[in-house]
Structures are given as structure tokens and as C-alpha cells.
Amino acid sequence: MTRQQARTSIGERFGSAQxxxxxxxxxxxxxxxxxxxxxxxxQWLAFARFAKDTLGCRFFSFSTAVDWKEQGLEVVAKVDNxxxxxxxxxxxxxxxxxxxxxxxxxxxxxxxxxxxxxxDMFGIRFDGHPDLRRILLGDDWVGHPLLKSYAVDTPYPPYx
Amino acid sequence: xxxxxxxxxxxxxxxxxxxxxxxxGPQHPxxxxxxxxxxxxEGETVVGVDAVIGYLHRCHEKLSETLTYAQYPSIASxxxxxxxxxxxxxxxxxxxxxxxxxxxxxxQYLRVITAELQRIASHLLWxxxxxxxMGGALGGGATIFLYAIREREMILDLFESLVGxxxxxxxxxxxxxxxxxxxxxxxxxxxxxxxxxxxxxxYEGLLEDNPFFQARAKGVGLISRDLAEDVGIxxxxxxxxxxxxxLRKSAPYSSYEDFTFNVPVETAGDxxxxxxxxxxxxRESIAIVRQALDKLPDGPISSxxxxxxxxxxxxxxxEAYARVEGPRGEVGCYxxxxxxxxxxxxxxxxxxxxxxxxxxxxxxxxKVADVVAIMGSVDPVFGxxxx
Numbered sequence: 107m108t109r110q111q112a113r114t115s116i117g118e119r120f121g122s123a124q125x126x127x128x129x130x131x132x133x134x135x136x137x138x139x140x141x142x143x144x145x146x147x148x149q150w151l152a153f154a155r156f157a158k159d160t161l162g163c164r165f166f167s168f169s170t171a172v173d174w175k176e177q178g179l180e181v182v183a184k185v186d187n188x189x190x191x192x193x194x195x196x197x198x199x200x201x202x203x204x205x206x207x208x209x210x211x212x213x214x215x216x217x218x219x220x221x222x223x224x225x226d227m228f229g230i231r232f233d234g235h236p237d238l239r240r241i242l243l244g245d246d247w248v249g250h251p252l253l254k255s256y257a258v259d260t261p262y263p264p265y266x
Numbered sequence: 267x268x269x270x271x272x273x274x275x276x277x278x279x280x281x282x283x284x285x286x287x288x289x290x291g292p293q294h295p296x297x298x299x300x301x302x303x304x305x306x307x308e309g310e311t312v313v314g315v316d317a318v319i320g321y322l323h324r325c326h327e328k329l330s331e332t333l334t335y336a337q338y339p340s341i342a343s344x345x346x347x348x349x350x351x352x353x354x355x356x357x358x359x360x361x362x363x364x365x366x367x368x369x370x371x372x373x374q375y376l377r378v379i380t381a382e383l384q385r386i387a388s389h390l391l392w393x394x395x396x397x398x399x400m401g402g403a404l405g406g407g408a409t410i411f412l413y414a415i416r417e418r419e420m421i422l423d424l425f426e427s428l429v430g431x432x433x434x435x436x437x438x439x440x441x442x443x444x445x446x447x448x449x450x451x452x453x454x455x456x457x458x459x460x461x462x463x464x465x466x467x468x469y470e471g472l473l474e475d476n477p478f479f480q481a482r483a484k485g486v487g488l489i490s491r492d493l494a495e496d497v498g499i500x501x502x503x504x505x506x507x508x509x510x511x512x513l514r515k516s517a518p519y520s521s522y523e524d525f526t527f528n529v530p531v532e533t534a535g536d537x538x539x540x541x542x543x544x545x546x547x548x549r550e551s552i553a554i555v556r557q558a559l560d561k562l563p564d565g566p567i568s569s570x571x572x573x574x575x576x577x578x579x580x581x582x583x584x585e586a587y588a589r590v591e592g593p594r595g596e597v598g599c600y601x602x603x604x605x606x607x608x609x610x611x612x613x614x615x616x617x618x619x620x621x622x623x624x625x626x627x628x629x630x631x632x633k634v635a636d637v638v639a640i641m642g643s644v645d646p647v648f649g650x651x652x653x
Contacts, residue, residue: 140587166498168615172602182600182613184587188495188511195587216498219623227327242320242652251328252611258332 166216299648340436352592373442396642442568501595
């Protein structure tokens with residue numbers, strides 16, 4: 107599926123999604139540049155399933171989050187179609203004060219560790235994740251360090 | 267009165283009613299760093315594994331928000347410290363992509379040369395340590411380790427004369443590279459890769475003619491294509507599972523399209539397939555370095571030479587995901603810039619993190635001794651897993 111076909115297909119199936127990303131002036135110009143798809147939060151999982159089954163993006167690259175301060179958290183995930191080179195960067199804004207999102211683990215097994223890291227660093231609860239616990243930080247860690255409200259020099263007793 | 271006879275059978279008819287939990291690591295020599303696998307065993311067979319990571323976590327992503335675009339590249343080295351060049355590469359490419367900063371052709375070629383030398387050095391360390399992990403099977407095992415380390419030292423010597431550092435370089439900077447190659451470097455580089463090239467065949471003979479090596483590597487740790495893509499493993503693991511995907515070919519960056527090289531693909535998906543992929547990659551990397559040295563253009567090495575202050579590079583508002591093909595796979599940097607001298611948010615996609623995430627899916631069903639072989643074939647670097 108080409109980039110243009112993917113755009114059309116996303117537009118038909120997910121009317122409320124917003125699709126960005128340059129159209130191919132040449133194949134090289136857009137090689138590896140992802141289509142950026144911004145979704146309503148309730149279509150997160152449905153879109154992942156669509157990306158895997160219809161767009162053929164079976165490769166799970168990564169997922170993470172961004173803290174936009176008063177605008178709230180945004181969850182980001184990138185999936186690739188390794189055969190055609192189509193890459194989709196999917197995003198969803200959770201809204202101010204909200205830290206719950208659908209988990210992508212039912213669709214992509216690679217989301218397991220990525221979402222655990224996301225929970226660890228941002229405190230986002232992924233509904234449907236089979237094993238949501240901290241992964242990089244210790245189980246006794248207090249807070250979620252990648253939130254903008256978490257100061258770099260936050261003390262960590264008894265060490266500092 | 268009957269006398270108890272010694273058991274003639276061991277572990278046969280094991281009912282599986284009893285399970286043993288065993289900690290492997292975090293200080294296990296085969297863990298290649300600090301990795302703890304909590305294995306659930308039935309006899310010698312692993313039935314469950316819980317991978318515990320994070321012992322080396324330094325929160326690079328938070329750290330990067332406090333450092334400028336001029337400062338962070340040399341810290342990026344410390345994510346994947348075995349292949350420091352590639353993580354610097356991904357970071358500066360992300361910044362350049364947002365800022366639409368051109369890199370002069372000579373700078374691009376120097377990047378390719380160092381990245382490929384780094385791949386050779388990293389694969390050498392993998393080859394040596396992996397074979398040492400399987401030590402007994404290789405008649406002492408340390409032989410190949412010492413050979414590989416000897417070769418790796420020659421590459422580190424090259425890096426030392428180029429940058430001044432042997433492991434963590436700070437060679438890349440936004441806009442190009444920090445240093446140009448000194449006089450005579452190209453010749454010593456040619457000599458070094460010729461030496462390594464002449465010895466790879468010897469290592470292959472040493473290993474592949476050894477039936478114990480074959481027995482321990484073939485058919486062990488199978489990763490199917492479906493699982494590989496689903497978990498998002500990349501690099502030699504992905505290519506060992508039959509997927510022809512190499513970023514240097516499918517999304518060329520930094521003038522990789524100028525060079526002729528092959529991408530090895532194996533379909534078996536076992537430890538031996540991953541080994542074969544890496545052995546071919548040695549030769550392909552050597553070929554790329556040779557071509558790049560031959561074709562090295564004249565001109566500036568950076569479009570932004572002579573940085574006078576650390577906050578001099580400002581990247582306009584925007585975001586980008588840059589990825590390079592590191593020795594372990596897709597090293598990605600997702601960068602969000604807000605117009606200041608520091609990133610607003612940066613995410614590392616460490617190749618080892620995703621590669622290691624496949625372990626819980628493939629280890630169950632194997633013997634404990636195979637866990638060591640599988641771990642080694644994944645080639646994780648914990649600086650990159652934990653970041």
C-alpha cells in the first residue's frame with residue numbers, strides 16, 4: 107500500500123483522525139518519514155488493529171508519551187510496514203489531568219515493555235495491559251520522573 | 267532386608283509437579299552487564315522467565331532535557347557504550363532533521379566510516395563474549411574471545427587517534443563531525459580492516475567446523491518472522507528471522523546510497539542464523555569502509571564549525587524521529603524541539619531494549635544452558651536497554 111492509499115484508507119475508516127505528513131514528491135524524499143496520525147483517545151486500540159491488519163504495519167517500533175504540561179499527556183506509538191516502507195506515527199492526547207489509555211498489547215506484543223516503561227516514567231495506566239508494573243525504576247520509587255512537574259533534583263531518600 | 271540400589275535413571279519421567287525458581291543474574295557473567303532473569307524451572311527445562319532490567323538506568327531522557335544540543339551528543343555515547351558512535355549518530359540526525367541542517371559530503375562519509383568501524387568493533391565484542399559464554403563447547407572458549415578482543419583493540423586504536431578516546435567519543439555534532447581524520451589515518455585504517463578481513467574466515471572455520479558449536483547454536487532460540495515483527499526486534503535478529511530489512515538500504519541516510527553492499531538474510535531464525543548474519547556483516551562493513559575511504563570527498567566536515575558556546579545551536583520548534591542501523595538494530599531518537607537550545611522531550615528507541623523483550627517469548631522450553639546461548643545471540647548492551 108502506498109502512502110497516498112494509506113492516507114485515503116485512514117480517512118475513510120477514521121474520519122475524526124487527523125493525518126499529516128508530506129505527500130511523496132519522490133519516493134526517496136519521504137523514505138522512512140512517517141505519516142503522523144492524531145486520533146481521538148477512544149480509537150487508539152481500534153486504529154492499531156487497523157494499522158496492523160489493513161495497512162500491514164506489523165513491525166512495532168516504539169511507544170512513548172509526551173507531557174505537554176497543562177494540555178496533559180500525549181501517547182505516541184510508531185509502527186512500520188517493513189515491506190513497503192510505510193511508517194505510521196500514531197498519537198493521541200489524553201486530555202488534562204487524565205492518565206489512562208487503552209493498551210496496545212492485544213495487538214502488538216512489543217507494546218508490553220514499552221507501555222511498562224511509559225507507566226514507569228509518566229504514570230499512565232494502560233487498560234488491558236497484562237502486567238503493568240515498573241520496569242526501569244525500582245518498585246519502591248516514588249513519582250514518575252519524565253513528567254514535567256518532576257524536578258531533576260528531586261531527592262531520593264535515603265541516598266540524597 | 268533389602269538394600270537400596272542407586273538410582274539408575276536421573277530426571278526421566280519427571281512429572282513436572284515441582285518447580286524451582288532460580289535467579290540468573292544480575293551479576294551472572296553471561297548477562298553481559300546487569301540483567302536478572304528469574305527462571306522457573308522444571309528439572310533443567312525453563313518454563314517461565316521474568317526479565318528484570320533497569321539496573322543501569324540513568325534516565326537519559328530526563329537528562330537530555332537539561333543539556334543543550336551541543337552537549338548531549340557526547341552523553342548519547344553512554345547509552346550504547348559498545349557502539350557509542352551509532353547513538354550519537356541518531357541524536358544528531360534527529361536534531362538536523364528538525365532544524366533542516368545540511369551535513370557536508372565529507373562529514374557524511376566520515377560518519378559512515380566511523381559507524382561501520384564501530385559495527386565491526388561491536389560485532390567482534392559480541393563474537394568473543396558469546397563464544398566464551400558457550401565456553402566448554404568450544405574447547406576452552408577463551409581462544410576466540412582473545413582473538414576478537416585483539417582485533418577490536420586495533421579499531422579502538424584507530425578511534426583513539428581520531429578522537430582521543432577509545433570507547434565514548436563525542437565525535438558527532440549537529441551539522442557534521444567534530445574532527446577530521448589526521449594524516450596517515452586512512453592508511454592505517456586500510457591496513458587494520460585488511461588484517462581483520464583476512465582473519466574472519468579463520469574464525470568461521472574455528473567455529474563452524476566444531477560440532478559442539480553447531481549443536482549449541484542450530485535450532486536453538488527460534489524466533490519466527492511473526493514474533494520478530496510483533497515485538498519489534500531489529501538488526502541481525504530480524505534479518506536472521508528472514509526479514510530483509512536494513513535501514514541503510516530501505517531508508518538510506520548519510521549517503522549510504524553511494525556504497526555497494528549486500529544485506530545478509532537468513533531464514534532459520536535460530537542462534538546460528540543470527541551468527542551467520544553478523545559474520546557476513548563484518549565483510550560488508552569492511553567493504554563499505556574501503557569504498558568510503560576511496561571516495562572520501564574534500565571539503566568541510568561540518569556545516570556549523572567552531573562552536574563557541576554550548577547554547578549556540580538552537581533548533582526550531584518541531585519534531586522528528588531519526589533512526590540509524592546500529593550493530594544491534596534500529597537505534598531511534600524521537601526528538602521534540604521547542605525552539606530553545608535544549609530539547610523539550612527526547613525518547614530513545616534502544617535496539618537492545620526491543621531485542622531483549624523477545625526473550626520471555628522464546629526462552630521457555632529450552633534448557634538452562636541454552637538460555638546462555640540465546641542471551642548471547644541477542645547481543646544486548648545494558649546501557650542501551652536501561653538508558
